[in-house]
Amino acid sequence: MHIFGEILIGIGAAFLFLGGLGIFRLPDVYNRLQAGTKCTTLGAFSTVLGVGFMQPQWMARSIVIALFILLTNPISAHALARASYKSGVKLWEKSVVDRCQEFEECREIPKEEG
Amino acid sequence: MIWLVFFSFIAAGIALCLARAALGPTTPDRVVGVDGMVTISIALMVLLASFFDRAIYLDVALVYAVLGFIGVLAVARYLERGI
Numbered sequence: 044m045h046i047f048g049e050i051l052i053g054i055g056a057a058f059l060f061l062g063g064l065g066i067f068r069l070p071d072v073y074n075r076l077q078a079g080t081k082c083t084t085l086g087a088f089s090t091v092l093g094v095g096f097m098q099p100q101w102m103a104r105s106i107v108i109a110l111f112i113l114l115t116n117p118i119s120a121h122a123l124a125r126a127s128y129k130s131g132v133k134l135w136e137k138s139v140v141d142r143c144q145e146f147e148e149c150r151e152i153p154k155e156e157g
Numbered sequence: 158m159i160w161l162v163f164f165s166f167i168a169a170g171i172a173l174c175l176a177r178a179a180l181g182p183t184t185p186d187r188v189v190g191v192d193g194m195v196t197i198s199i200a201l202m203v204l205l206a207s208f209f210d211r212a213i214y215l216d217v218a219l220v221y222a223v224l225g226f227i228g229v230l231a232v233a234r235y236l237e238r239g240i
Contacts, residue, residue: 049159052204056166059197063170066177066193072185075177079189083170083196090200094207104215105203111222112199119192119229126233127185 044096051093058086071135072127080120087112128152160208167204170197188232195225 065078088109095105131153134141143149171194178190199218206214 052163053159055200056163059170059200060166062193063173063197066190067173072183072189075186075189079174079193083193087196087200091203094203098207101206101212101215104212104219108199108203108215108219108222111219112196115222115226116196119226119233122230122233123185123188123192126236127183130185130236132183132185 044099048093048096051089051096055086055088055090055093058082058089062086071138072132073124073134073138076120076124080116084112084116087116160204163204164201167197167201171201184232184236188229192225192229195221195228199225 059082062079062082065082066075069075069078091105091109091112095102095109128143128149129152174190174194174197176190178187178194181187181190199222202214202218202221206212206218
């Protein structure tokens, strides 16, 4: 059980590092949200569950923390992406498609630099 | 020894997120950096709870998760409609 917890924590730490790398390296806000949210959600989930496996008397509390992260992280990322689109942050110039432009209320948003 | 590997990976992740929060050209970029740093810090706090063998750090991690979530939602609402 101890070894299994250490393996889970190792996977989680590697994914947390990859999430930080994605947040630093990718070109615009939406790509950064993609990398940051998915990698840090999986990394924190796996790390917290690994600690729960290493110390079985903390299993209930670590499951609560893991479920909270799993529920709230996509919500905050979605709200942030929607708010940055509505406040006029441009996509990267090599982005292929912008599906929101098919709707009237997305075309009215002024695109501003900065 | 294996704890050193875990803590160095997590410290590198936090440093990269802080660099994005300092450099980011727009406001949502900075918020993305801070949000990633909050999530990585929760994992770090839980790891520290296991390292020092203190169960109270788990409660600190849970409260920090709630506060980070509310903070990101508040900034998103401010960007979308103003105060």
